[in-house]
Amino acid sequence: DTAVSQTPKYLVTQMGNDKSIKCEQNLGHDTMYWYKQDSKKFLKIMFSYNNKELIINETVPNRFSPKSPDKAHLNLHINSLELGDSAVYFCASTPSGRYEQYFGPGTRLTVT
């Protein structure tokens, strides 16, 4: 009965590599998000996406790109990984007409 799931839970990779993190929600929500949580635990929104609109936080490098194969999935693809990309990445979703966001368990990305 998992609500918002992410894979992998942990991801260790080298600088310059390209990687993807997958997110799936079985809640029937319309909007999905990606957040980055740094070492100080600050949650920073990266993207929000529904079937109509992608909203990008202007501070997010274009090496990051969300890809949504369908309404229940929003994957995060990262090109040319850098050391500063090391963080925990959270996926979240929101039902239509509401503002409460439901978070996945997170993916801890470590770039070496």
Next chain:
Amino acid sequence: GQQLNQSPQSMFIQEGEDVSMNCTSSSIFNTWLWYKQDPGEGPVLLIALYKAGELTSNGRLTAQFGITRKDSFLNISASIPSDVGIYFCAGLGAGSYQLTFGKGTKLSVIP
């Protein structure tokens, strides 16, 4: 952009004590949410507030939407060890469509 000031940044309390934390903003918010994050997990929604002055409880937790619409408070009564974690406030500013998160309050409970 909109910013939320959450305080205290961290707190250490004895088991059984009550806890209070708050979130303030310089601008008006229409929605306040409180989340708890356990180590290694994602934030979990505790309470959602939608109206100024609203007071909502969830077990030992009580949250209030400030009447000025610029602040919110979370109280935890009779703390227990499993209350340990980071508590985040989040708000939806007037005219905004995305949540703004506070920087969190790290709660430690001493048995």
